[in-house]
Amino acid sequence: MSEQIKQIAMRIKELREIYNLTVEELAKEINISPQKYRTYEEGNTDIPVSVLYSIANRFNVELTAILTGDEPKLSLYSLVRKGEGIGVDRRKEYKYKSLAYNFIHKKAEPFLVTVEPDMSDSPIAQNSHTGQEFNYVLEGTLKIQIGGHEVILEEGDSIFYDSGNKHGMKALNNQPAKFLAVIM
Numbered sequence: 435m436s437e438q439i440k441q442i443a444m445r446i447k448e449l450r451e452i453y454n455l456t457v458e459e460l461a462k463e464i465n466i467s468p469q470k471y472r473t474y475e476e477g478n479t480d481i482p483v484s485v486l487y488s489i490a491n492r493f494n495v496e497l498t499a500i501l502t503g504d505e506p507k508l509s510l511y512s513l514v515r516k517g518e519g520i521g522v523d524r525r526k527e528y529k530y531k532s533l534a535y536n537f538i539h540k541k542a543e544p545f546l547v548t549v550e551p552d553m554s555d556s557p558i559a560q561n562s563h564t565g566q567e568f569n570y571v572l573e574g575t576l577k578i579q580i581g582g583h584e585v586i587l588e589e590g591d592s593i594f595y596d597s598g599n600k601h602g603m604k605a606l607n608n609q610p611a612k613f614l615a616v617i618m
Contacts, residue, residue, distance in 0.1 A: 438522075442486070443477030445500050449493045450475075464488040465562070483522060483530055484563035484597070487543060487617055491564065497543055498535045505538070512537035519546060527552050527605075542618040549576065549605040549613075560602035566618045567597040574611030577604045587613075 450460050461471035464485060473479045490497040498506045501522060506512075512534050519531035522545075533544040547569075558579050569578070570592040578585045581599035586606070595601065597617065605611035 439480060440477035441503065442481060442500060443475050445503065446481075446486070446489050447475045449489065449495065449500075453493060460489075460492070463492055482561045483545070483617075484561045487565075488563050496538065496540070498532065501532065502535070506536045506540075507538060508536045509538050528603075542616050545615045545617070546572075547613050547615045549574075549603050549611045551605045551608050551610060553608065558602035558604045560600040562600050563597050563617070565597050566594065567601075568592065568594045568614075568616040568618070569603075570614045572612045572614060574609050575606040576611040576613060577606055578602070 450457070455463075457471055457475070458468045461468040464471075465488075466485065474481045474485065486500055487497055490500055496506050498504065498520070501520060514533050514535075519533050520535040522530040522532060527550045529548040529550070531546040533546055534540055534542075558577070560579060569576075569587070571587045571589050573589055575589075576587045578587060578593060578601065580593075580595050580601040585593060587593060603611070
């Protein structure tokens with residue numbers, strides 16, 4: 435795994451220990467199995483952004499602090515130029531860029547997400563997290579599964595949903611799909 439994932443794993447373990455929680459207690463609070471949570475803390479597997487977001491909310495810290503080890507400092511505005519933003523190593527088919535990483539006390543987390551095409555017939559990996567999510571497709575075609583429903587989004591389409599429901603995405607037509615994701 436990448437060095438970034440190992441650093442993130444170390445930070446979430448430190449947070450859990452500072453708050454004197456067991457793996458089982460925190461896993462239950464963020465609605466995943468203790469076994470799965472342990473793999474995240476070991477730094478040997480990818481940690482979904484949804485899990486990191488839940489941990490950040492649980493400990494009342496900025497997601498940026500977990501991702502980078504630095505606290506955001508800006509409160510008037512945060513400017514991110516084209517091609518910039520904090521990249522988050524994710525699964526090979528998802529690339530995230532945090533678009534407001536240096537703004538403190540955000541009420542939402544905006545990401546630019548690129549989903550690489552997956553030509554396999556494997557089911558779409560799904561996750562859930564507290565809150566709501568807004569996705570706006572910038573490029574390509576995206577298949578989204580939410581709570582047993584399937585929706586196809588084209589460039590310019592958007593969807594808003596309760597992210598507490600299981601959801602996942604897949605790029606279609608053998609082309610990457612790029613969308614703006616806002617997690618609230």
